Amino acid sequence: MAKETLDILSERLTPNRLRAHLSLPGDWQPFPAAENREAWSALPEAQRRELVGQGEAWHDYDWAPIRATTFLDFRRSGNRSRFEDMHFTRRHALHHLVLAECAEGQGRFLDAVINGIWAICEESFWGIPPHSFAPLHPHAGLPEVTYPVVDLFAAETGALLAWTRSLLGARIDADPHTAIVTDRIEHEIRARLINPYRNVPWWPWLRCGNRPDNNWNPWIHSNLIACILLIETDPEVRLELLSRCVAGMDVFLNGYGTDGGCDEGTAYWQRAGASLFEALEWLRLASDGELAVWDLPLIREIGLFLPRMHVSGDWYVNYADGMARVHVDADLAWRFGLRTGDAALSAHGAYAASRNVALGRVDE
Template structure:
């Protein structure tokens, strides 16, 4: 699972993301893909009453917890022992103000997430050991959380009417981590309610009051949280915030709401929010936020639907919905090799999805590829996740650990040969099905107002034998600048630092109108081809009358080629950027060698210039090492009509 720092990377301010989606086209019509199956009345009749819903064994069910694998129990108890009795971190107002004052979001998040991780570890350790040694630590953690002014993080407080700064306690804002905290409190109450009552009869009423005040009531009475998608006057595109928060909201509601009518009405309201999220998806299920965000888009969607399935004894079953199936399978379609995934936009190039959720999702939709992929992830990352990112996820994982381990023994990832997602305009191809041998290529069309957008229409990446050759750098650690009007000052967001052309000195711009056109894909046993028109990805001042890019994988010759055919009304300059971490060396006009035995051949009229950019960022450095290199193949005398070809082979 993600560490707190990586979770912080995922937690982009929703309002800022939407603000960056410029010139958004008309919102899609409501399809009610899920809620139309049952209207509110029949839906309510299918839910079990709260007192009859027992999704997992409580801590008092000692045989169930003692039956968990010994190494799993030992790992959680050891992790909780390391924290037991130590002072809890404080959350000073001055640290909360870091984000407003200097854009830093990590100091506060490290402290806040540290509290919550420690609490979750103690809860699970107590359930596994059952000796009461961690109850005081749990009580202290719960009490501290209840006393906090805001359950979310400073980067998201701008949603309150008072704006950025300190939280206004009279206006509870529901962001990602307020919702996750409600999830933690609700599951703790469910698992350890009997033990908490022995500590004090006042603690459980306090937990219920805080969950109601901070989440259940605001979400029931307000439509203006943009992530909900429920306000007709607020119809911006939705992203991972919607299912991420909905999954936590649904769990807190199902576990803690005492009024059955309100409980079912809220669950149905959440289903309508999920429906609105699905309205923004293309039928191919492609996630324009990328594989790392799938863990909080597709995987959180699964959690929502699984909670409803469980809380109705299987009578509320939405897993047969075609779009639900496609959203699930995206995660293995975007897989390259090992921990490498196709990482366009803000997605990370190295991802470890939650193997349990992928496996369980695959089981529900009856997809063998997804089942195998989830089991393979679990087999290649077998260590217990002792820093759970959400308590509900952790509980589900520990109770499926034994079965998942048994399924993982011989699991292999599907490694799909050809993928084309026409909605998000993403193409991938490898040399042969089920193998990482040889070249792999991925490319995209799309537009420059996608969620977590980079200016990268026409971008592509190349791998060989499961290792990167030409790359998409991704995104640095998030700061206040990342989701502001200055976003595209950041080097990783610019088309010049993607595998894209710069035409007559003009780079791509952000906005919905900057898009690909006439996107096509074809493949057979000999080759795979992706083609798109890039004219509209550039301002008129670039002088582009036509720019047709073709990305081709030759399976027979084991090579990749990129062919650009163009017509220009201005002929000042053309520059083709190629991003790599491999040291390049020019050996002759029109030929570069890359570290590792790779050869780039290109038109001799192009001049190669090598730039280097330090990759010391805490997110990028572990992936790419200390340097990212850019090869600029440029001409100051391009023809008005012509083309350039770049071919990549292995010696």
């Protein structure tokens, strides 16, 4: 399959255009903060009750530390599930507690949110053991905290904390005893993500030799861009970082054929094409639409790949190591189609949403 013109994002999203159209640092608030009660009170009552109920289920969650020996499981026995169960449960809990506080707005969940933030900030590594490496101690089974690794789940964790600060930062800061928590979030995101991304010239997921980049590239960039837009206050540093993100996503796109097909399998679309959409959507939102690139043919083809691979129900054409049954992130698919103006993709997102509701599945 023929390749699309190289570096299509860098040609469109130049540093001069980023400088001209991006919102000022600190001004970007794409979702209403918790103190905007008018916005949160506009939620349908059933949805509000659901969000509060989900938070209540995690209100008394025990933020027990993850032991070093649990991290070592992967090196010692190959087991990764014990660590990952604890790792992802913590983030799942914080996610629900944040939304519950936003929906209710009474402060009932704030201490639990702060416990979650602090516990996650205390972790030595925000990623998972298979993604950890220690250059100074190559045989180590524990993370080297002086060499932060930017992996999929470190980036996801940073974005979770950045959005938490965006939504609840003013409420946390209102108590002088806890105002330090939002500073801690900023410090950790800078130390673990922004500075390593800026200062390390080469990450394996950014340039894989002669091989096209895989889903790690847009998956990480979508979360990094959110962190940069929400955390970085220096306009020149922010411009430098976002320009690098744009160039980095071009590395990913340069490996695509003009048909937009995902070589990793249909199941990976949600962490490849859909993550690319999410990254580009943050730039669109941060520029009042001036940096939209939905008219680029390759972007549209990447979106349409999903409905083209659909067979029936949850079944999709599978190849590579992609599963045949896929639980589609309906919201991302619907919004992707809405932005590109592709009715087939937005309709597929709506179809997936109806199935998720009917089967009791929730997108997160």
